[in-house]
Amino acid sequence: MGIWVGIFCVLVEFLLLFIVYFIARAHNPEAFLTGPDKLATLAGTVITLFLLTSGYCMVKAVNAIRCDEHKASLRWILGAILLGFGYPIVKYFEIRWNIANGIDGQAGIFYTVYYYLTLNHLVHVSWGLLGLIWIAVRTGLGGYSSQNHSGLEAAALYWHTTDIIWLAIFPFFYILR
Amino acid sequence: MTGLVIIGHTEKIWLVLIGLTFAGALLGETGHAGWPLTLTVFFLIAFKGGIVIDYYMEMRSANTRIRNILRMFVALISLLVIVSHGWGEVIRRLTTIN
Incomplete structure (x- = not known):
């Protein structure tokens, strides 16, 4: 059950960040209307495919x-x-492609929010990856069984939570206008 | 029977998610601002989020309170898409510091 405390903290954190996104959007409709045009939709799509397929695994x-x-x-x-x-x-x-095309953190409010939200999500995915490495080691050493695998389930739940958050980030920055 | 590929329930769920992702990407390249795009994004977030919660996280058979909190999170952020499009001016007024 302990993992749920962490998961709910992450959800509250991103809910606040999404509220910031919508407030920034309400104050700068033009920037959010044209912002997605300069981002690489392909990159966002490939990340989504990686995360959903990793979740399937x-x-x-x-x-x-x-x-x-x-x-x-x-x-x-x-x-x-x-x-x-x-x-x-x-x-x-x-990010390399963005910077080569003049899209850095100071390119406008849309891109500031984009970098803040996506890099924050990347940090959480990094924690998730460390968790997956840990359970891979434990599974390899025979640490889990059909009777005792709550650690493996906890890591999977956290990993799926990062999926849910990305499924909102992807349309917010690459699709919605 | 050798060579028979069995697509199970999990694979079907994955295929639906992947299909919706490609549909979203296509929309990102061709879509124009307006209610149709807004409602489609609302649907994509709510539906895909719901699938991950119910099937990847197996919340359909889990504690009701936890499942409801997760569903509320997805419902809230997808509803914000509609509120932001329809009532952006109200949000702007409410969040302006004079």
Whole structure:
């Protein structure tokens, strides 16, 4: 149950950040109307695909450990980690592309909010990745079983929470006008 | 039967999420500001968020209070999309410091 305290803290934090987004949007409608045009929709789409597929791997990992299939569970967790690392890699190239096109944190209110929210989300994904690495080690050492796998489930729940938040961030910055 | 690919429930859920992501990306490239785009984004956030909560996080069979908090979070942020589009001026007035 302890993981829920952390998850609800993250949800409250991002709810406040989303409120900041909507207030900034209400005060600067022009900036938020044209802002998404300069961002790379492809980068946002690929990140979404990585996160959703990584989340799928974690669903399979939890299902596998429930059947005491340790090796299968470990393979799914490693798949989730591999796909999860796609996010910071894509983000790195996206930011490089942004800066080459003159989109830095001072390019306007839309981009300031964009950097603040997306980089904050990246930090939370990094915690999630560290958690996944930890449960991969534990699974590899036989630390979980069909009877005792609450740690694995907790890491999966946190990982899915970062999915939910990204599913709002993606349309806010790449689709909505 | 060898070579038979079985698409289970989890795979179907994943495919729906991926399909909606591509639809959203297409909209991002071609969509214009207005109520149709706003309502589509509302639907994308609410529906995809609901799927992750119910199926990835398995909240359909979990503690009702926890499930409701997660659903409320998704409902609130997706509703803010509509409020922001329809009542942006009201938000601006309420959040202006004189």
